[in-house]
Amino acid sequence: MERHTTLGEFIIENQKDFPYAKGELSALLSSIKLAGKMVNEKINKAGLSQILGKAGQENIQGESQAKLDVMANEIFVSTLRNRGEICGLASEELEDYLVFEDDIHKNAEYIVLIDPLDGSSNIDVDITVGTIFSIYRRITPKGTKAELMDFLQPGNKQVAAGYLIYGTSTILVYTTGNGVNGFTFDPGIGSFFLSHPDIKFPPVGNTYSVNEGNYVHFPQGIKKYIKWVQELNEEENRPFTSRYTGSLVADFHRNMLLGGIYLYPQGTTAPKGKLRLLYECNPMAFLAEQAGGKASDGFRRIMELQPEELHERAPFICGNKEMVEKAEEFMQKE
Numbered sequence: 470m471e472r473h474t475t476l477g478e479f480i481i482e483n484q485k486d487f488p489y490a491k492g493e494l495s496a497l498l499s500s501i502k503l504a505g506k507m508v509n510e511k512i513n514k515a516g517l518s519q520i521l522g523k524a525g526q527e528n529i530q531g532e533s534q535a536k537l538d539v540m541a542n543e544i545f546v547s548t549l550r551n552r553g554e555i556c557g558l559a560s561e562e563l564e565d566y567l568v569f570e571d572d573i574h575k576n577a578e579y580i581v582l583i584d585p586l587d588g589s590s591n592i593d594v595d596i597t598v599g600t601i602f603s604i605y606r607r608i609t610p611k612g613t614k615a616e617l618m619d620f621l622q623p624g625n626k627q628v629a630a631g632y633l634i635y636g637t638s639t640i641l642v643y644t645t646g647n648g649v650n651g652f653t654f655d656p657g658i659g660s661f662f663l664s665h666p667d668i669k670f671p672p673v674g675n676t677y678s679v680n681e682g683n684y685v686h687f688p689q690g691i692k693k694y695i696k697w698v699q700e701l702n703e704e705e706n707r708p709f710t711s712r713y714t715g716s717l718v719a720d721f722h723r724n725m726l727l728g729g730i731y732l733y734p735q736g737t738t739a740p741k742g743k744l745r746l747l748y749e750c751n752p753m754a755f756l757a758e759q760a761g762g763k764a765s766d767g768f769r770r771i772m773e774l775q776p777e778e779l780h781e782r783a784p785f786i787c788g789n790k791e792m793v794e795k796a797e798e799f800m801q802k803e
């Protein structure tokens with residue numbers, strides 16, 4: 470019987486594609502894999518371990534943190550700190566970025582940005598959540614402390630990005646700029662196996678994902694686009710189907726596999742939308758482009774936006790290339 474390649478094997482086989490610090494990036498991806506397994510284990514038993522519910526505090530985003538937001542953050546921070554592959558880390562759940570200052574870490578090449586638990590409002594109701602990660606090479610020289618400028622790089626400088634989706638099965642999906650691959654976790658064995666090689670958006674999609682409850686706040690272009698997707702046009706497969714979970718990871722994953730578009734636009738109450746450029750938009754944009762899709766703020770390519778601050782937000786339109794281009798057309802007409 471032919472056996473599936475493990476994630477560990479795949480990382481090593483493909484490290485020839487990394488232009489620099491090959492071993493280090495491979496080890497870093499393995500550390501993310503380990504932390505992901507630990508978070509997966511917590512999430513799977515959450516109802517039995519008294520770790521559902523609120524942590525009783527707000528994060529820097531002004532959101533009430535779930536206990537699992539805090540726990541997933543701690544797991545990723547401690548796992549990545551315990552190993553020597555990164556010199557710094559920034560997280561949706563931490564006000565400031567962390568700099569790892571000892572000699573081993575100071576000499577490391579990479580920094581990581583994470584959304585430790587995406588879709589955390591869905592935890593207590595047993596709906597799919599995820600973890601999103603984004604990896605950059607530092608700009609500051611090795612041997613020195615990482616600085617803010619290492620974290621504020623545009624998305625087109627990412628060397629790797631991906632997510633774990635804790636769904637009906639747990640899958641790790643990632644790219645290092647050479648296509649997108651997905652690995653399903655086998656809990657009996659404790660390993661991820663290649664199950665979704667070279668993922669590409671199907672050529673046409675007819676699903677749209679948007680929180681339509683915010684409709685009145687949306688810009689005119691998005692309002693008109695939403696009306697357009699709901700019009701009857703059999704040749705163009707309209708009206709589209711609406712699917713929205715409230716977990717970006719789940720909505721993105723479905724749209725990438727089946728074809729679709731995700732929109733979190735700006736609104737009158739949120740001038741740059743809700744999603745965080747560094748922890749959510751950029752990694753998803755990198756994956757989308759690598760899978761033949763597109764990610765835009767309505768006018769510009771997400772990965773070309775120059776971040777000005779750590780927790781910056783950006784309007785986000787992402788999915789099948791043609792679908793995103795149609796939404797951009799509506800935005801640009803207004």
Ligand code: AHG
Nearest residue numbers: 584586587588589590680715716717
């Ligand atoms: P997080 O749980 O990491 O804070 O992210 C929540 C994000 C994203 O996952 C989701 O698509 C979106 O917020 C949902 O927002 P609304 O509830 O406003 O639709």
Ligand code: MN
Nearest residue numbers: 530532561589
């Ligand atoms: Mn949050």
Ligand code: MN
Nearest residue numbers: 584587588749
């Ligand atoms: Mn999120």
Ligand code: MN
Nearest residue numbers: 561584586587
């Ligand atoms: Mn989160």
